[in-house]
Amino acid sequence: MQARHIRPGQGQAVELKTGQLLQIQTVKGKQVADFVAFTLGDTGEYLSTSATRATNATIVPQLGMTLYSNRRQPLFEIVEDTVGRHDMLFACCDPVRYEMLGAEPGHASCRAALTDALTDYEIGFDRIPSPINWFMNVGIQQRGELEIREPLADAGDYVVLRALKDVIAAVSACPQDMGPTNAFNPTALMIRVFRDAPLPDPPVISNGVPPPTRTGTASPATPPGRLHDTPEATVVRVE
Template sequence: MAQQRLPAKSGIAVPLVKGQLIQVINTHGKQVVDTWAFDSQDPSSHLSMEHTRASLLKISIAVGDTLVTNRRTPILTVVEDTSPGVHDLLIAACDSHRYAQLGVKGYHNSCVDNLHNALKAVGTRISSVPSPLNLFMNVPVASDGSLSFADPLCEAGQSCTLRAETDLILVMSACPQDVTPVNGGKCADIHFVVT
């Protein structure tokens, strides 16, 4: 299948059937992609970062790792990663409250809005927002347990490929965060390929 573009600061919902792969390409480098997955038949069953951390017993992911739902069932597996492998499983998606805390006046695109809009486009609604898998996001954990936001390490053209372990709706948001260094100071398009 051909590459598809996800414009900067926007989101998209991509239906996947069990066994399909999605390659998420960091076209220009440094762009974070907030990623969610929802069971196609029951969106209340979804990719869960806290359950995945408990399952993997770590705060990062690597090739071969299977991510699980809030019901502890497999939903996605990392099958290839040409990036440095730095992804975040800790930080909540940006939303209007976060931008207000950062001093933004008026409306600012957010990953939460992108999630809701993308799901609405495919006729799905959710009552609460799960924490995302933040592909390519660099959140260093210091020896004292403190966190910081750092520039992503992913370079142009690097990618991460995920396999659907059930029929699901995968939602991606090309993160619109331009106040902190999360996206290296600018937001960019990404591309993806479903096979």
């Protein structure tokens, strides 16, 4: 299989060259993917959720958005998104969080999984940045209270990011099973790296109307499955 399968509590790291595409996909749906990234060869520069929020003036990742580094340099563009609801406010789950929740010692966590995945790059536990949590569904109340809800992602839903710089990206399948983060039942993710062949225009849809996004946001809708139907988007073996 020309892809990487990530079980809950595990992480995977991949290197992306400028222009390459990274697809992050749920297998069974309702599963959060914690995501961090660093500049290849200069890990002092990393994907910054605060710079991304500030530069885009929003707290929710959206289709077409550029994701920025802590030096406010563009690292990724969100080029496809079949869900439309993600989070860039919450920290990774970590051992202390599970201890606070009363879990048995040794519960798997995104922070530990990402640390393990990045071992070869010598990025330790304390240098894991605040993540983008793909598919995490956070409701925001009137006074700023945050409510974690079950993800809107169904089986096979995905996002695709275009690298705007050579980067190391790491993804963990969140093992949170003590709340609605992953609908109380963490499941696997798939990640794939595609070459930098330009994508063609989206296929013409018979009735001339693109499919609606599930959230009804103003983002331009992109037909799901575009990558899979595109012969130019050759899959790169990443295992």
